[in-house]
Amino acid sequence: EPEVTQTPSHQVTQMGQEVILRCVPISNHLYFYWYRQILGQKVEFLVSFYNNEISEKSEIFDDQFSVERPDGSNFTLKIRSTKLEDSAMYFCASRTGLVTEAFFGQGTRLTVV
Amino acid sequence: QKEVEQNSGPLSVPEGAIASLNCTYSDRGSQSFFWYRQYSGKSPELIMSIYSNGDKEDGRFTAQLNKASQYVSLLIRDSQPSDSATYLCAVEGGGSYIPTFGRGTSLIVHP
Numbered sequence: 001e002p003e004v005t006q007t008p009s010h011q012v013t014q015m016g017q018e019v020i021l022r023c024v025p026i027s028n029h030l031y032f033y034w035y036r037q038i039l040g041q042k043v044e045f046l047v048s049f050y051n052n053e054i055s056e057k058s059e060i061f062d063d064q065f066s067v068e069r070p071d072g073s074n075f076t077l078k079i080r081s082t083k084l085e086d087s088a089m090y091f092c093a094s095r096t097g098l099v100t101e102a103f104f105g106q107g108t109r110l111t112v113v
Numbered sequence: 114q115k116e117v118e119q120n121s122g123p124l125s126v127p128e129g130a131i132a133s134l135n136c137t138y139s140d141r142g143s144q145s146f147f148w149y150r151q152y153s154g155k156s157p158e159l160i161m162s163i164y165s166n167g168d169k170e171d172g173r174f175t176a177q178l179n180k181a182s183q184y185v186s187l188l189i190r191d192s193q194p195s196d197s198a199t200y201l202c203a204v205e206g207g208g209s210y211i212p213t214f215g216r217g218t219s220l221i222v223h224p
Contacts, residue, residue: 033211033212035214041216042201042214042215042216042217043157043201043214044214045211045212045213045214048210048211055210056209056210056211089156091156091157098210099144099145099164099205099206099210101147101159101162102147102159102212103159104149104156104157104158104159105156106155106156107155107156
């Protein structure tokens with residue numbers, strides 16, 4: 001069964017460093033999302049991406065965040081200068097169209113020290 | 114600001130019982146509703162989607178939607194200890210095509 005794949009599963013980084021989280025969405029999906037979940041809190045929307053551009057973003061998605069689809073399969077989230085409060089699980093999700101079911105990757109646990 | 118509300122629980126039910134999980138939402142224009150299951154430390158796993166008023170059944174799971182009252186519920190029949198997890202309600206529509214999640218309800222099924 002096709003699935004969304006995320007790498008790495010766990011990333012530890014020092015405060016102020018840049019990190020890139022990678023996702024391979026399901027191959028026939030057109031809409032891509034990044035969510036995050038701080039420990040013990042709810043799943044929060046960061047950004048959506050369609051047709052090679054950002055379609056919506058939340059207040060959390062400030063200038064330190066960026067997304068790219070560098071090739072036909074990968075979808076990346078970059079955090080330029082990490083802060084302690086960026087420590088969270090980051091989930092990538094994809095779906096075939098609007099209002100269809102979104103499928104999540106297994107997540108990347110980011111720990112900023 | 115779209116709000117999705119869930120009782121955080123925990124909801125504790127005995128094995129074999131029916132577990133009933135509820136979710137209310139603020140945006141009357143919402144069109145799509147999803148239930149996800151999340152085990153501790155894992156990612157959300159889609160259980161069901163529902164788009165129109167009424168019931169939708171899939172195996173042991175039944176989703177119920179009442180748009181007039183702005184609530185959606187999930188019933189789990191014959192609950193098993195393996196159903197113990199956090200159940201997330203996600204709502205979409207009303208001008209934004211972004212699934213918005215509630216905080217989730219923790220379900221504990223005890224043998």
